[in-house]
Amino acid sequence: MTAEPDPQQSTAPTVETADALLRPVRLGNAFEDTVGRLLETIRLGVLAPGESLPPERELAARLGVSRDTVREAIKSLADAGYLVSRRGRYGGTFLSEQLPRHTTEAARPSREEIDDALRLREILEVGAARMAAGRTLSAAERDGLFSRLADVREASPDDYRRLDSRLHLAIAEAAGSPSLVPLVAENRMRLNALLDQIPLLARNIAHSDEQHEAIVIAILAGDADGAAEAMLAHVAGSAALLHGFLD
Template identity: 80%
Template structure:
């Protein structure tokens, strides 16, 4: 008996998409990979995901990371857990509206904002770390870091933006701040179209701390690397949910 061509092509697509993720943003990249299989129709509504152990092996991440990604996508309405003999994790029969892409948002639009962000904010972090910051500037960074750590979900984007603007200000180039602010407006309009994932917020907080600590320590390379990883995490989620 020959295999169903649709099943064969689906298996091939699944193998191509569920490949090892990059180090540094394992959770965000795992979410992106799972969303790709959903949005490209590799897994159809009502079908089950591969077991956690298999996903962890194929993606090169821990089972805890897979479990957190699945839980986050279940909370966002993409997946449904079922118990019992025929239990497992299944794609929801009715998916959230943004599964099929945000109206008027293309991959090119997302990439333009993200690439500009990398140019501006990685450079800002590196420049801030190379300066001798005044006590008020150092206190401002600590204060903004504390604010975003303690942020409630409905105020997270605003306080996150304030921290990133404080980093731009610490770079000591006044012309940079309005450029970062304008691009943050573009990014936030995109981020507002995807769900806030608690694990991503926790990871972002860790990255924020690494960025600020590197700036205060005067380590430009570490500050730039930490900001670049932070930008990449946001990129993974935006591409996963929107393009």
């Protein structure tokens, strides 16, 4: 996708800075982490408006992911208005001249606020998944999880956050502790307020659907460790995007 840059203009980040930021990602959330690393490079000013990204093959090597993952991340950021593609001898993928505003006018959260919401989510929801898998669920509880899972997979973009929240609340209910549900609900309100400030990326939604299925299957199979591991990976993917867009 990226051709040779104009020899009259240096468009690549310095080697030292690029090496520090464009480091290998966690393969469990390769897409989300790739988006996060690229956003980190953009938001810290390593690339100036109008400058080009390194070639796809170089990004893939530095991040330790496939070129397909890099291509999907670049496309998602282009769709969100952060990058533009140009054809021709000096074509390639470039940082937009003007970065997009966040999708809402809400006050910009601090890194500490984001971290607090995400850490609490990890404590509550990873624990909920583990506890749910350790219980003998009723037929109604099992059917409820399947139903909520199906709802999220079929959700329209406008309804995704609501149905995603319902699935996570159903997992909290399946943990068997009534006191847990309002805590998860309150934390989801905080998370959704943050998520509403970033673009809804199609590839991330597809990946989240896969992770949701892995979580529910592990719970229904009574695999407590597998359910906790799958939920932890799911939480980490959201964290990568939130920090990437909002830090």
